[in-house]
Amino acid sequence: MSRLESFIRRMDAQRRLLNDAMADVADKDGIVLELGLGNGRTYDHLRENMPGRDIYVFEREVRAHPGCIPPDNRLYLGHVIEQLEKAAAELGPRAILVHSDVGNGDEPASIDFGRTILAPALRPLLAPGARILSDQPVPVEGALELEKPADMDPERYYIYRYLG
Numbered sequence: 001m002s003r004l005e006s007f008i009r010r011m012d013a014q015r016r017l018l019n020d021a022m023a024d025v026a027d028k029d030g031i032v033l034e035l036g037l038g039n040g041r042t043y044d045h046l047r048e049n050m051p052g053r054d055i056y057v058f059e060r061e062v063r064a065h066p067g068c069i070p071p072d073n074r075l076y077l078g079h080v081i082e083q084l085e086k087a088a089a090e091l092g093p094r095a096i097l098v099h100s101d102v103g104n105g106d107e108p109a110s111i112d113f114g115r116t117i118l119a120p121a122l123r124p125l126l127a128p129g130a131r132i133l134s135d136q137p138v139p140v141e142g143a144l145e146l147e148k149p150a151d152m153d154p155e156r157y158y159i160y161r162y163l164g
């Protein structure tokens, strides 16, 4: 598969799973966490499709498209783990949707980080019923991994429902 084809498939999977997750939580109260602003593409998609929903963004260095920068009072700037701890104290267990896209391309290190560091740091922020969508495994205690569409690369994205 060409790199262009692979990129398109990855973006298509991301959009489909984000749309599915947003539909899943549409009738539930709660805030949204976006881990990894990047250039702001997925943040922009979330805010456009969930008007009125509070979206908190975690990013160590903002380099997004100028039109996709969250307001200061919705931005946790710094290392994601330190900022999740801060957010847990400030926001409590209110997240109904989490989208995490902080993998760094170093697959073994990303997988280890997701399992052992990111998953426990996320848990205090989750509301029962929360949907988690992540580019790396985040097996939060109390969460169930959900099936992905059959035509999707099983190792591109991971989806969970937090049962509480």
Ligand SMILES: C[S@@+](CC[C@H](N)C(=O)[O-])C[C@H]1O[C@@H](n2cnc3c(N)ncnc32)[C@H](O)[C@@H]1O
Residues within 6 Å of the ligand: 035, 036, 037, 038, 039, 040, 041, 042, 043, 058, 059, 060, 061, 078, 079, 080, 081, 101, 102, 103, 104
């Ligand atoms: C792949 S990009 C996110 C792309 C974004 N979803 C989009 O659609 O534009 C990953 C982002 O995560 C941020 N990031 C990675 N590791 C981080 C960490 N440990 N703490 C805070 N931010 C981190 C990087 O700075 C980068 O901007």
